[in-house]
Amino acid sequence: MVPEAEFTSYYGRPILKASPWQDDIPAYLFLGGLAGGSALLGAGADLSRRPALRRASRLGALGAIGLSFAALVHDLGRPSRFVNMLRVAKPTSPMSVGTWILTAFGPCVGIAAAAEVPRLVPRPLRGLVRRAARPAGLAAAALGPAVASYTAVLIADTSTPTWHESYRELPFVFVGSAAAASGGFGMLLAPVAEAGPARRSAVGGALLELAASQRMETSAGLAAEPLHTGRAGALLRASQALTLAGAVGTLLGGRSRPLAAASGAALLAGSACTRFGIFHAGQESARDPKYTVVPQRERMAERGD
């Protein structure tokens, strides 16, 4: 245990403001990862002729991106002004960059998914959708990893101590979590004969997530403390257990349908817990002035101020 740091504050009040974001945002982080990973799996399944995995992944990607878009708009103070995001393109604003990535990603995912449910497509468009599905799916796959990783920059590019101080590892935690979730989703819905790539991707993602999270603990210093306490700590412990159990289950029983489904569900739940845990740890780190003052004082002492 780290000894209790001594610091001065103004009546113990926060210096920073925690983000005004509700649970919409961690849900968005999770769903964006699931969508990005599923777009990749869908394109891979398409090219390697695995129709059931392709179908599950494409439809999963569309569902996830649709829900994440709804979460994003719902969280705005003025949802009716969502389109104001499209009046500028700003590389200094990860939210602006993300909006444009999603604007390109969404329609591609939509076309690829539409080809899976031709009866829902208006008759005159069916031929077009069928021909466009593969190129659209490949474009979605090209953008998918960006959808999964940019959200790490989105939260790291703030003054919120836990998010900012973990900016080096956070993109790796997030893409690992995304690969685990989308792999888990594929295992849940596709038959084991086709789900091999989903299993490998899930295990690889889970290992990357666990390893990057470990590294984040050490490099974030004092700002890593909220990752262990309270609600965030409980969520992240659950995430670790679920991710580990899902990965082990996949390795040992991935070829059994019930075990594959259970492991897939565990990986999905683990990924969601990761995002909610990191989100709430950041919120907590902004509310306690300790995480603002102590690291800044240490930084000043190192500089010799």
Place this chain on the structure above:
Amino acid sequence: MARMGFFTDTSVCIGCKACEVACKEWNGVPDDGFDLLGSSYDNTGGLGASTWRHVAFIEQPAKANGDFRWLMESDVCKHCTHAACLDVCPTGSLFRTEFGSVVVQDDICNGCGYCVPACPFGVIDRRSGGTAVKNGGLAQKCTLCYDRLGAGMTPACAQTCPTESIQFGDIDELRARADARLRELHESGVAEAQLYGHDPDDGIGGAGAMFLLLDEPETYGLPPDPVVTTRDLPDMWKRAALAAVAMAAGVLGAFAGRRG
């Protein structure tokens, strides 16, 4: 146009809160509750969506005569040279004016709230209350009285300050004035006097609102070493790109293995 801003000299602040009132009145800022906070004479709490000037009150045992001293400080948006709120705003609602100040355009902001955790001082916030409240759901903060500046007037808080604790003017001139005041206080034995936000080489490129403090910044609820988060953004994008490539390679690589 010269860059304009504030120099708040807390050594002459008397804690009258006229700045808080003048700001609310001029800018039509709605009330955000009447609470007794139990923190000396401060029942305002801190800067926020509906508090653009905040007077801090700190009661301390004095170091010199064993009695007690009262610190008062009128806090305000720092109008940073490198402003994180402005950098991260995805709609372009936050912009830099011809006076060098940072202002929210109310008709553009969509209330995404990104500027709120971006600010290293915890100044800007999203106003609650939805559309029932003026500018509800939007990010709100000090505008350096942009409307008054346009008409050649002084911001309401500085105009009303009875002791000239809040001084408004050309930033270069204010910096010189702050240096002179610091020297004067040091010479008269107030060794703890220090300037805050005056250094153009600090983590935010210097503030458009600087302060003379009589204790460490955190005593007043100010961060001791604020840094604009976007300073690390190029590195963040690099790492995110690396992670994205790793993910693409990993997931597509999973298809390369044995069938099944």
